[in-house]
Amino acid sequence: MSNDQHANLSNMTTISSKEPPKRxxxxxxxxxxxxxxxxxxxxxxxxxxxxxxxxxxxxxxxxxxxxxxxxxxxxxxxxxxxxxxxxxxxxxxxxxxxxxxxxxxxxxxxxxxxxxxxxxxxxxxxxxxxxxxxxxxxxxxxxxxxxxxxxxxxxxxxxxxxxxxxxxxxxxxxxxxxxxxxxxxxxxxxxxxxxxxxxxxxxxxxxxxxxxxxxxxxxxxxxxxxxxxxxxxxxxxxxxxxxxxxxxxxxxxxxxxxxxxxxxxxxxxxxxxxxxxxxxxxxxxxxxxxxxxxxxxxxxxxxxxxxxxxxxxxxxxxxxxxxxxxxxxxxxxxxxxxxxxAQSPVQSVLLPDTLPPRTAQGAALTLENIGFRYPSRPESAALHGLSLDIRPGETVAVVGPSGAGKTTLFQLLLRFYDPQQGSIKLDGVDIKYLDLHTLRGAIGIVPQDTVIFSANAMENIRYGRVGASDDEVIAAAKMAAADEFIVRLPEGYQSFLGERGVRLSGGQRQRIAIARALLKNPPLLLLDEATSALDAESERAVQGALEAAMVGRTTLVIAHRLATVQRADRIIVLEHGHVVESGTHTELVAQNGLYASLAALQFNINTES
The missing domain is CATH 1.20.1560.10 (ABC transporter type 1, transmembrane domain)
Incomplete structure (x- = not known):
């Protein structure tokens, strides 16, 4: 499909807000x-x-x-x-x-x-x-x-x-x-x-x-x-x-x-x-x-x-x-x-493209000159001039100070918003021309603020893939180190977790969310501080599960934890909405730049040596 055709379809799907009816x-x-x-x-x-x-x-x-x-x-x-x-x-x-x-x-x-x-x-x-x-x-x-x-x-x-x-x-x-x-x-x-x-x-x-x-x-x-x-x-x-x-x-x-x-x-x-x-x-x-x-x-x-x-x-x-x-x-x-x-500014085009067949390595991701401002804050750019080329199967950690645009990047990848400038391509296909369900079906996410529904543990994990069998749910829970605490609940996997998961600790809720993402088995995995709510012992268990889950898929990680950052193939450092540094942990520490100062604060690394 040509770019002109895509533009026409996009125009057809962009419907201006109607005037409110008269009283x-x-x-x-x-x-x-x-x-x-x-x-x-x-x-x-x-x-x-x-x-x-x-x-x-x-x-x-x-x-x-x-x-x-x-x-x-x-x-x-x-x-x-x-x-x-x-x-x-x-x-x-x-x-x-x-x-x-x-x-x-x-x-x-x-x-x-x-x-x-x-x-x-x-x-x-x-x-x-x-x-x-x-x-x-x-x-x-x-x-x-x-x-x-x-x-x-x-x-x-x-x-x-x-x-x-x-x-x-x-x-x-x-x-x-x-x-x-x-x-x-x-x-x-x-x-x-x-x-x-x-x-x-x-x-x-x-x-x-x-x-x-x-x-x-x-x-x-x-x-x-x-x-x-x-x-x-x-x-x-x-x-x-x-x-x-x-x-x-x-x-x-x-x-x-x-x-x-x-x-x-x-x-x-x-x-x-x-x-x-x-x-x-x-x-x-x-x-x-x-x-x-x-x-x-x-x-x-x-x-x-x-x-x-x-x-x-x-x-x-x-x-x-x-x-x-x-x-x-x-x-x-x-x-x-x-x-x-009310019409959502983000909609599927009438004749969407399809993704190529999934490979064993995962999905390729390309961001070209991305510029984005939140509609509620148009005066300040959340991202500008952002370009990334992520290979299939690569694990990329995204770090930076608060407000640098890390979470915004994830929201654009999920197409919760569309950038005002630039394009995002998944396996070579501009995500604007993918059906929203196709796009989001190819992405798994573990958010920082875990959402637990008023249901039992089995159904909360099965939310990742509705048609999954009980055995598949349990397997995902074991990979996320969640099985060990779920089986200790009064009714095991049938235990009601309470509204917003009030019956679980923060670390347990996080592992439920990780199990949900693993059950979905997407080619692209987004981890937003996935281990932030875990204690040291749980973090080791989940980290091992995440490393296994990263095999065969592309992974983007927002993380400050040293373990996750050190194991990444590449680290992208964001500041004020654009990339300021890129490289491995060792390379970036040696550069003695923003990452090195962040590492000194967060990981107690001596950057002056």
């Missing part, structure tokens, strides 16, 4: 892709909804017939009419009950299903984001959106939409029946309702803004709680329990204050709806009562008009209540769509 009910349109797969259930719910609405609208008409024909006729004939219409009313009630139950089941199913799909979609999208995303987004906020915000959407889809459609049908049907009953009275009531809707709509905007603010404050509190709970040993070591509890209380009180503003606004909105709408209806009914007295309407017609007016008022009140729920759900949808619209 309005229009954000709910973003839910349509999640509703689309369930057209059948939506149609069934709609049919049940139509039947239930039709049955509800039939009740006032049945009352009119009962009053005008049953009560006015009198005698046996009147009694038979009354019996007939009461049976009809009961039949309508049966239809209404069955249709309402069917509607409730179907829309509740839709609410649960859409919410589950939305949570999965958001989570699946978030886990593909590059570290740049998590530099500016708190994990607690993401969790709040996945849980709290999706619950609001569940209420909307599973309840509010159904209520809105039902009351919308009742409003339209009731309005039509009002005009059929009395055009004059209906015209008056419509004009009055139109006048009262305007202040309701205006005030509803304030409720919508407060709904979004309330959800933001809850997310802030969740983010703070998540951060502190993940750092409890540090919090307790510095005796900050009361301080952090007070901080969280302040955050919760802020959320409570904002929520109360929203509740007060919604209360006022509800009061406005009830007073204005029912006031208009009562006035019109007063006119109708005079019409009956004057003989211009029958008692049954007035009764029918009253019931339809009550249905109309009830539907408007319910629609106003639903509007409040919809506004909160719109805010939640907006926040979720912001997550779904």
């Amino acid at each position: 309005s009910l229009g954000a709910l349109v973003g839910l349509l892709p999640f509703l689309a797969p369930y057209k059948r259930q939506f149609v069934m719910a709609s049919i049940a909804l139509l039947i239930a609405a039709g049955a509800t609208l039939a009740i006032p008409y049945a009352f009119r017939q009962m009053i005008d024909l049953g009560f006015s006729t009198g005698g046996i004939q009147g009694a038979s009419h009354i019996d007939l219409y009461f049976l009809a009313l009961f039949g309508v009630a049966c239809i209404l009950g069955v249709a309402t139950a069917a509607r409730f089941y179907m829309v509740s199913w839709l609410g649960e299903r859409v919410t589950a799909d939305l949570r999965s979609a958001v989570y699946s999208h978030v886990v593909t984001q590059s570290p740049q995303f998590f530099e500016t987004t708190k994990t607690g906020e993401v969790l709040s959106r996945i849980t709290t915000d999706t619950t609001l959407i569940q209420a909307l889809v599973g309840t509010s939409i159904s209520m809105a459609l039902r009351n919308g049908l009742l409003f339209i049907g009731g309005l039509a029946m009002l005009f059929i009953t009395s055009v004059k009275l209906s015209s008056i009531i419509i004009v009055m309702l139109a006048l009262v809707v305007l202040p309701i709509v205006f005030y509803g905007r304030r409720v919508r803004k407060l709904s979004r603010a309330s959800q933001d404050r809850v997310a802030d509190a969740s983010a703070m709680a998540g951060e502190i709970l993940n750092a409890m040993p540090t919090v307790q070591a510095f005796t900050h329990e009361n301080i952090e509890a007070q901080r969280f209380s302040v955050s919760v009180e802020n959320a409570f204050g904002t929520a109360m503003e929203r509740i007060r606004a919604r209360s006022v909105l509800t009061m406005m709806v009830i007073l204005l709408v029912f006031g208009a209806i009562v006035f019109v009914l007063w006119l109708g009562a005079h019409a009956v007295v004057q003989g211009r309407m029958s008692g049954g017609e007035l009764g029918q008009f009253i019931l339809y007016a009550a249905l109309l008022a009830g539907s408007i009140g319910a629609l106003a209540e639903v509007m409040g729920d919809a506004q909160r759900a719109a805010g939640a949808t907006e926040r979720l769509l912001e997550l779904l619209s």
Whole structure:
């Protein structure tokens, strides 16, 4: 594939961040892709909804017939009419009950299903984001959106939409029946309702803004709680329990204050709806009562008009209540769509290249004039003018003072970020044109900060290669000198290691991570202070395992330990983001440069001799 083709593909996969959706009910349109797969259930719910609405609208008409024909006729004939219409009313009630139950089941199913799909979609999208995303987004906020915000959407889809459609049908049907009953009275009531809707709509905007603010404050509190709970040993070591509890209380009180503003606004909105709408209806009914007295309407017609007016008022009140729920759900949808619209700057190209067949020596690695600045710190270069040529099977140690760019180098190799300048080639293939899974599948890493999952020892090691057998897992553990302490756990390899591995020592967690990388068996191995958390005895055991693991693969080591550095084929010394020295341990000590001074500090080597 030519460079021009690669450039075009890269451009196609680089999608600019979308503007956040406007804070309005229009954000709910973003839910349509999640509703689309369930057209059948939506149609069934709609049919049940139509039947239930039709049955509800039939009740006032049945009352009119009962009053005008049953009560006015009198005698046996009147009694038979009354019996007939009461049976009809009961039949309508049966239809209404069955249709309402069917509607409730179907829309509740839709609410649960859409919410589950939305949570999965958001989570699946978030886990593909590059570290740049998590530099500016708190994990607690993401969790709040996945849980709290999706619950609001569940209420909307599973309840509010159904209520809105039902009351919308009742409003339209009731309005039509009002005009059929009395055009004059209906015209008056419509004009009055139109006048009262305007202040309701205006005030509803304030409720919508407060709904979004309330959800933001809850997310802030969740983010703070998540951060502190993940750092409890540090919090307790510095005796900050009361301080952090007070901080969280302040955050919760802020959320409570904002929520109360929203509740007060919604209360006022509800009061406005009830007073204005029912006031208009009562006035019109007063006119109708005079019409009956004057003989211009029958008692049954007035009764029918009253019931339809009550249905109309009830539907408007319910629609106003639903509007409040919809506004909160719109805010939640907006926040979720912001997550779904976030595009990682690091993506696989549409037509990726493939790596050549793996050789027995390992992978070749070439870095050409690499320049990189972190997006959150664009003013300072983490790496610049960095060039390396690492042969297959070579073990290269990367050393340098803190902030020299060692960890940044590993992040670029894993393509957590893309350099702004230069290229990185694995076995002659630019890693930008490899599928991300192919690239990262060829790299094993033992990070300095070991991650242990809330699972047993077997599954934690198997994370390196999901399809590995138990025997392969145990073999990897033995290579990493982890088997000896795992078998002493209460349930051996089935022992639960606790959240973030709290049941293990630092050295034991490190050996689990090494076993995980060995199980993966990659051609390129990255060791980021792999033995930093080990005591002298464990370090000797793991060092031997690592030396065996380095056979047949290329290895890059970030290390300060003398044992690892001395055994490297080559040592690269970084300072301020570029290579300042390169050679073996003996050669670099003899040069009496930066490495020699680092060696004197860290390894107690006399560089003046």
